[in-house]
Amino acid sequence: MPNTNPRSYDATPSRKVAFLGLGVMGYPMAGHLALAGHEVTVYNRTAAKSAAWCEEFAASKAPRHAATPREAAAGADFVFCCVGNDDDLRSVTLGADGAFAGMKAGAVFVDHTTASAEVARELYAAAQAAGLHFVDAPVSGGQAGAQNGQLTVMCGGDAAAFDAARPVALAFSRAFTLLGASGAGQLAKMVNQICIAGLVQGLSEAVAFGQNAGLDMKQVLEVIGKGAAQSWQMDNRGKTMVEDHFDFGFAVDWMRKDLGLVLDEARRNGSRVPVTALVDQFYADVQRMGGNRWDTSSLIKRLK
Template identity: 65%
Template sequence: MSQRISTVAFIGLGVMGYPMAGHLARAGLTVRVYNRTAAKAAAWVAEHGGSHHDTPQAAATGADLVLVCVGNDDDVRQVTTGEHGALSGMAVGSLLVDHTTASAGLAEALDAACRERGVGFLDAPVSGGQQGAENGALTIMCGGDDADFAAAEPILSHYAQAVTLMGPAGSGQLTKMVNQICIAGLVQGLAEGLHFAEQAGLDRQRVVDVIAKGAAGSWQMENRHKTMIADEYEHGFAVDWMRKDLGICLEQARRLQARLPVTALVDQFYADVQAMGGGRWDTSSLLRRLRASDS
């Protein structure tokens, strides 16, 4: 893709997509949006300008770059290659970027579908959550070729603090899997540590103040310990979505013959949280599961 990107389409205005698209509008780009719930797209346009459209195809028509941020593989297929999907409205030489956390196989299939139409493609899942999206501080891991990455990177940087090309199509999704695998173990470890401190009669805040300065420190500890201590979980990245992501990780691991025993165990712990009615709780709610087992 050689032309300058001035018009973008953003497909999916959830808790991540809504603020991400907002950063693009504030950067002066012409933004065309589509959302399955049309009222949300209308609200976005009322706040940020641009235009909202009835189908992904209509939103993508005339856009230099189409960005997708939806729920799962099936959602991605529906808004890209399905009936009235974005690809059917995209011009030769334009570029499709998928921010959804999805499977590597889907990324490879989308890349092939885009190439057939003369459209560039990047799989570009993000990390940083709603807070990172709102603050323009996401981390984006991309799969695709150098030229498409070079074209997209300045646009993605409007809502990211780091944008990195990891390899060919699918590499972004594989890297996001590594991210989720690491988070699963970290959050369980933090939950167990806080639970142990509570049972030992320690001042949990003071414990965190001390150990966060050493090797135990992490983003999860810094950003989640206060709400975990307060037993508050009506925020953040939902358990339902984490289980979706870990399912992708475990399926890919089977294909690769990679062993993920801790990830598989934590996935089952999240199933317990779902059974407690916590599907929409933040992933740090693993601590509530431990507390429940004591009662």
């Protein structure tokens, strides 16, 4: 529920917006746009999810759901999107029923999917050719960040489109930052995932080591979390790792998708990412254990 932790919204003029993709991230993100007073039309492949969203936010400014991305995008000032992968993104933007076919001239498409930098540049060019704007804007902060409206958003694209979208996107963001030209947002998200992969593996080894040594690991984590070892992963996943609790958060399947993007890009730009490649294979082990939908902190399961 987006309003589980009520937040105040900046006084941004109401805009006509669309949101494509009502998954665990998109559903609350679209909700924050509605609660901020924007006129929101939603689209989801499963129409029942769109109808449920409209019912939940019926008290906001005339929420609507559309049968196609094109219909959802018609007349919108901004079209936000959060789907699964490159192919999903192409399916909601391109073609006769895609959003680009329905958007008015000068409208801005803001993509929150974690996808490749290549598809971001492809769609940026397609948008430009159609008289539209495209910003790649993957997010960090997980499901809790989406629900609380506290996502960190990494953007690539033109400054004018970014500046126009930022006040609206702050309905669900605590930081919305332009990092460079088209594709820069996706590349920054890859940096983010590289950092997380190494951190989670290190935390997994530390917790397993401490447990094998007979330590009270909840107490240990509380102590070392006040020093140089502190991290978001330790603060938010350490205790649940000790408790062997993984049925929440960012799924292993999605992390492997993201790390696949990292490894593909590393081959293109000549980067050496040996730890990331190794952790990707460790996640493959977790998948073979049946942990496809476990939280990414389930890396520790390999060590028990």
